[in-house]
Amino acid sequence: MVRVTALSSPFLLGFDDIERALDKVSKTAADGYPPYNIERIPASSPDPEKLRITLAVAGFQKEEIEVTVEENQLVIRGRQQEDKTREYLHRGIAARQFQRSFLLAEGMQVLGADLSQGLLAIDLVRPQPERVVRTIQISARD
Structure with missing residues (x-):
């Protein structure tokens, strides 16, 4: 079976990487934790225009978060450790791990x-x- 996509036009040459990127994004878009915003920050002399990604990571310490760039992918990982010394009567906030x-x-x-x-x-x-x-x-050539 042949898969037909928007980028399969004969006039769009060399866009295979974009098609793979779109497939990857569609697979990871379903995870909603942690929530995030993306905003555009206008250029101001001498700074160029920026993008800012803001993630809600309440409860995580700086040491529990890792931000890396792997190939052309920004990866943010959070790993919380269980506090074994606490005795909870009710536990509504779980220690979580995430990768965005x-x-x-x-x-x-x-x-x-x-x-x-x-x-x-x-x-x-x-x-x-x-x-x-x-x-x-x-x-x-004649």
Whole structure:
């Protein structure tokens, strides 16, 4: 059986990676924990426009969170340890683990991460590429 997608047009050459990325994103989009926001921060002299991903990670300490870039993927992992010294009468807040991934476009750079009041903010920037116009020489064969 042949799979037909929006990127299978004969005029779209070399977009196989994008198609694989869309498949990967659709598989990981169902997980809702931890909740997150993505906001655009306008450029201000001398800083370029940024994107900020903010995750609600209440209860996690800085040491329990890991932020990595693996190939073109931003991966945030949280691992909490059970506190064996506590005796709970009611336990509504469980120690959890999570992994949240974001696929990054080519050239995206992670500027840094900041944890404050249960919110983890990760800033990203996409440097503006130089616009390149190249003339292709035509050879004549007679």
